[in-house]
Amino acid sequence: MTITREHSDASGTEPGIYTMETRVRYSECASSGRAGLSGILDYLQDTCTFQAEELSVGVGYMKEHQTAWVLNSWQAEIRRYPVFGEKIKISTWPYDFNGFLGFRNFKIENSQAETLVRAGSVWVFMDMHKKRPVRISEEVAAAYQVCPRLEMEYMDRKIPDFEGKAAESAYEIPRHFIDTNRHVNNSKYILLAEELLPEDFKAVRMRAEYRKSAVYGDCLQPYIMQRQDFYAVRFEDQNKNPCAVVEFYGGS
Numbered sequence: 001m002t003i004t005r006e007h008s009d010a011s012g013t014e015p016g017i018y019t020m021e022t023r024v025r026y027s028e029c030a031s032s033g034r035a036g037l038s039g040i041l042d043y044l045q046d047t048c049t050f051q052a053e054e055l056s057v058g059v060g061y062m063k064e065h066q067t068a069w070v071l072n073s074w075q076a077e078i079r080r081y082p083v084f085g086e087k088i089k090i091s092t093w094p095y096d097f098n099g100f101l102g103f104r105n106f107k108i109e110n111s112q113a114e115t116l117v118r119a120g121s122v123w124v125f126m127d128m129h130k131k132r133p134v135r136i137s138e139e140v141a142a143a144y145q146v147c148p149r150l151e152m153e154y155m156d157r158k159i160p161d162f163e164g165k166a167a168e169s170a171y172e173i174p175r176h177f178i179d180t181n182r183h184v185n186n187s188k189y190i191l192l193a194e195e196l197l198p199e200d201f202k203a204v205r206m207r208a209e210y211r212k213s214a215v216y217g218d219c220l221q222p223y224i225m226q227r228q229d230f231y232a233v234r235f236e237d238q239n240k241n242p243c244a245v246v247e248f249y250g251g252s
Contacts, residue, residue, distance in 0.1 A: 016145030018051035073157035075207035164223035183213035
């Protein structure tokens with residue numbers, strides 16, 4: 001795995017863009033031999049986490065200052081799912097900071113510089129002691145260099161509520177779903193939601209909104225709505241609090 005802080009794209013070399021080069025591992029692939037959506041989110045999370053570490057505002061810094069970036073929403077356009085053994089390059093950069101919100105783009109390319117995935121995300125800067133959003137500190141904001149926003153269609157970060165059918169089974173959260181912020185990792189909601197989709201369904205676009213952090217021992221009940229080439233999944237905890245909503249858009 002190779003990591004750099006800059007890369008060249010159509011607009012030239014952009015300082016502040018962080019890039020990780022890797023190969024799609026067998027353990028990351030589904031029966032199709034391709035990485036799934038949850039695996040793609042793992043690539044994106046890992047890359048922005050490595051950027052924070054290199055800029056000295058990573059996991060250790062956040063723990064010391066009792067702060068954290070918590071994902072509020074993200075969306076991804078999948079032109080092609082990465083296949084087993086393929087060399088890929090994941091790039092990420094912040095394109096805006098506003099109050100307690102950080103806005104970040106991602107792109108996954110193959111070795112021929114073909115774009116496979118484009119993504120946008122919104123993060124909330126949290127005071128983990130007070131459990132509330134706070135203005136992004138000057139030290140954290142200064143560590144990053146803001147770059148131009150990726151050209152893509154940006155959907156609303158808030159997903160409307162819907163009436164859905166309860167899935168037959170609820171999920172009790174296991175320990176290995178919990179990350180360093182002591183709540184369910186973002187990609188695990190996508191993993192659970194993927195399990196509820198037909199095996200032959202192929203999402204070309206996905207967006208997710210995270211509303212309440214589920215923790216170890218919570219029991220998540222999924223509710224599903226389906227239309228032609230579209231699925232929506234909402235996860236509620238045992239107290240009927242919505243934790244996450246995910247939309248999947250199909251296509252060729």
